[in-house]
Amino acid sequence: MAQESPKSSAAEIPVTSNGEVDDSREHGFNRDLKRSLPAGLGLSETQITSHGFDSTKEGIIEAGAFQGGQSTQAKSGPVLLADETKNPAMEKLELVRKWSLNTYKCTRQIISEKLGRGSRTVDLELEAQIDILRDNKKKYENILKLAQTLSTQLFQMVHTQRQLGDAFADLSLKSLELHEEFGYNADTQKLLAKNGETLLGAINFFIASVNTLVNKTIEDTLMTVKQYESARIEYDAYRTDLEELNLGPRDANTLPKIEQSQHLFQVHKEKYDKMRNDVSIKLKFLEENKVKVLHNQLVLFHNAIAAYFAGNQKQLEQTLKQFHIKLKTPGVDAPSWLEEQ
Numbered sequence: 335m336a337q338e339s340p341k342s343s344a345a346e347i348p349v350t351s352n353g354e355v356d357d358s359r360e361h362g363f364n365r366d367l368k369r370s371l372p373a374g375l376g377l378s379e380t381q382i383t384s385h386g387f388d389s390t391k392e393g394i395i396e397a398g399a400f401q402g403g404q405s406t407q408a409k410s411g412p413v414l415l416a417d418e419t420k421n422p423a424m425e426k427l428e429l430v431r432k433w434s435l436n437t438y439k440c441t442r443q444i445i446s447e448k449l450g451r452g453s454r455t456v457d458l459e460l461e462a463q464i465d466i467l468r469d470n471k472k473k474y475e476n477i478l479k480l481a482q483t484l485s486t487q488l489f490q491m492v493h494t495q496r497q498l499g500d501a502f503a504d505l506s507l508k509s510l511e512l513h514e515e516f517g518y519n520a521d522t523q524k525l526l527a528k529n530g531e532t533l534l535g536a537i538n539f540f541i542a543s544v545n546t547l548v549n550k551t552i553e554d555t556l557m558t559v560k561q562y563e564s565a566r567i568e569y570d571a572y573r574t575d576l577e578e579l580n581l582g583p584r585d586a587n588t589l590p591k592i593e594q595s596q597h598l599f600q601v602h603k604e605k606y607d608k609m610r611n612d613v614s615i616k617l618k619f620l621e622e623n624k625v626k627v628l629h630n631q632l633v634l635f636h637n638a639i640a641a642y643f644a645g646n647q648k649q650l651e652q653t654l655k656q657f658h659i660k661l662k663t664p665g666v667d668a669p670s671w672l673e674e675q
Contacts, residue, residue, distance in 0.1 A: 436568065443571035454570050457610060463617050464559055467552065474548045478541065485537045492530035499523030529642055532650050535661045536638035543631045551623060555616045562609040569606040572599045630657070 446452030502520035506513050576595045582588060634657050641650035654661070 439571040439575065440564075440567050443567055443574065446574075447570075452570070452574060455566055455573075455606075460610065460614060460617075464613070467555065467559075467617065467620070471548060471552050471556070474544060474552070478544050478548060481537060481541050481544070485534060485541060488530060488534050488537065492527050492534060495523045495527040495530060499527060525647070529645075529647055529650060531661060532647075532654060533638055533642040535659055536634055536650075536654060536657075539657065539659050540631050540635045543627060547624060547627050551620060555613075555620050558609070558613055558616050562606075562613045565602070565606045565609040569599075569602045572602045575599075 443452055447454050499520050499522075502516045502523060506516035506520055509516060572595065576592075576599045579588065579592045579595050584592070634653065637653040637656075638650060641647075641653055
């Protein structure tokens with residue numbers, strides 16, 4: 335007759351009348367297990383919990399620190415970071431990383447455009463206006479250079495006429511037999527020098543106004559144009575990235591990249607639209623200002639030149655008064671700041 339195998343007390347799971355598991359035997363087993371372990375070995379307190387028959391797990395073993403036969407529970411609380419402030423070095427590193435990435439994308443876009451592989455956004459009307467502005471700037475710079483040369487040559491001529499008039503006047507006093515002849519020439523040269531100084535004042539005023547228009551007003555607009563072109567390159571670079579990602583597969587790894595690329599594309603699109611609007615407004619105001627300034631300066635230049643070579647001193651002086659031009663008296667220093675006050 336087969337002998338029955340002895341049953342372990344841990345394997346017996348008594349059930350009460352209402353179908354619940356009786357835990358009294360389980361607690362007794364745990365108590366006996368604790369007594370059997372030698373104290374002071376640094377072992378963890380062990381508790382075995384049995385579940386019902388329908389559970390897929392055989393048991394859960396919970397361990398706690400063993401301290402003199404008593405288990406202690408770790409207190410849980412909010413986790414505090416030791417350094418919640420932002421590190422300046424990390425911020426700079428992040429800025430450098432973003433700048434490097436943006437520079438790489440823009441450089442790649444420029445190279446692809448030059449090689450004819452990449453597409454670029456073009457505003458035909460705005461691009462035409464920008465080309466006209468740059469061409470006009472070169473022409474105005476040429477006029478400015480020629481006017482400065484004329485001013486330098488006229489200054490030398492006026493200086494020579496003034497010296498020649500002084501020499502004639504000196505000889506008029508020392509040569510009695512030619513006193514009248516030298517005197518006439520002295521008066522003529524001094525009058526020419528005076529009219530030349532008046533014309534020189536008109537030309538210098540013309541040069542100053544055109545220089546302000548070319549090197550300040552137009553240059554300021556061209557700086558805005560450069561910012562617009564940079565914004566356009568960034569816009570096309572991020573647009574190209576978004577198009578490449580949209581052509582690829584859409585999965586858990588690529589969807590976050592597509593969303594981030596869509597966000598960056600929208601940011602640079604808004605920047606591009608803003609810069610395009612700024613350039614359009616500046617070009618409009620520049621055109622109005624340019625017409626007004628050049629109209630007045632060209633009238634001044636024409637009237638002054640015509641009056642000078644016609645020998646009409648009164649008309650020449652009237653032209654300067656019309657444009658509120660004040661001439662500096664030769665040999666008279668500018669007033670000090672105390673006198674101006």
